[in-house]
Amino acid sequence: MSESPYQRGTTHFGFRDVPARDKQKLVGEVFTSVAGKYDLMNDLMSLGIHRVWKRYFVGTCQVRRGDRVLDLAGGTGDIAALLKDRVGTEGSIVLGDINAGMLSVGRDRLTNRGLVAGLEYVQCNAEALPFPDASFDLVTIAFGLRNVTDKDAALREMHRVLRVGGQARVLEFSEVKADWFKPIYDFHSFKVLPKLGRLFAQDADSYQYLAESIRKHPPQEELKAMMAEAGFARTGYRNLSGGIVAVHTGYKI
Template identity: 70%
Template structure:
């Protein structure tokens, strides 16, 4: 448990008011190498996780989808064909550097129609109640200072019957996998960060932030407390990541 007014930034406690700034510095530092590093860190498996995440999202033609922490646009690219010409994907991220990377990349590919890019704070979404058919968040919730506020905001902006989908690193369930995963997280990732992104500290933080994130059952309970119903969890890759789904009813 953290002291009142503090929260975790990796394995150290910091004032709550400082976490957003510190996380922002991390992602501004790694923005241009973010997707390359994801490929290297996960051996490309993150792409399979994300494809499965979107393929099982239930998103249909004409839907309006909010993709939170979607800065580099990799989830948006997968969502666009599903919403079609009549739908819309709003990409929201607190970090302007990540948004710029994603917007420039997708614009270069000619992907403009049906896309909006918004710099925002997930704890205070700038949208009216019941605005979206689906809200997705991939690998971003663990970096939010007050996760319960973000989940409550997601619930608020969902239409009745709308879905909240969270893809996030979670707690490994396969006993034989855990020691290998720890070695990879704390020995390999920081070294890759130093070599490829020139930033060992940021990737050490990212590894630590995974360990501080709520486990599957705790996050499911948090989603229910935020007012989401029929919450279910699907583990991928032995629990390295998990998909949490909940509905507004």
């Protein structure tokens, strides 16, 4: 088993090494800063493709009407809104996020769309979920795992709260596969993205961190192995857009 960030004493915050105990606070400051402009910036950063990735992520997950779903790092509610159509009026979704600002934006947005029944909002840490064992049929986390200090602990918690036969799904930025595209992607990430952050969100530093955090996130095969180590069976992944993002899947048996 790999050594946890807390055992090492330090972890990464973007390209910086910081005390592990400080990362949660630093990440919290980033997302409190960007919460109000988060969707706008996602559109600008990805040219709107993040919406296609999210629709694919939800459209291919294992979920039925009446299921109970936990959407971690639920942010502004995009995944929860898509899931609501899948679980129907008989099902329920818990939208969990460690950041109160993001959670508030998500709740307001979904309420304004008339999505109220069957939705719960819980401020929680993915490393120590406040739910009993075997509580959910599906657990999702989209663009949130890379910001967790102890990813192994979060994956173990996702496994714990799943029912037997349940599925966990991770949508996250990953490792670009085409060598010719890597310099273009790096230019966009480190030159264009911070400028967009400064121009539209008056916050270049947070978007610099987001670009750096993508490079520090475990690539496809490493994350697949981490999910297996956390207890998941039949682990696998599918690259989208040449590996810019990947959808990882695991099951509890």
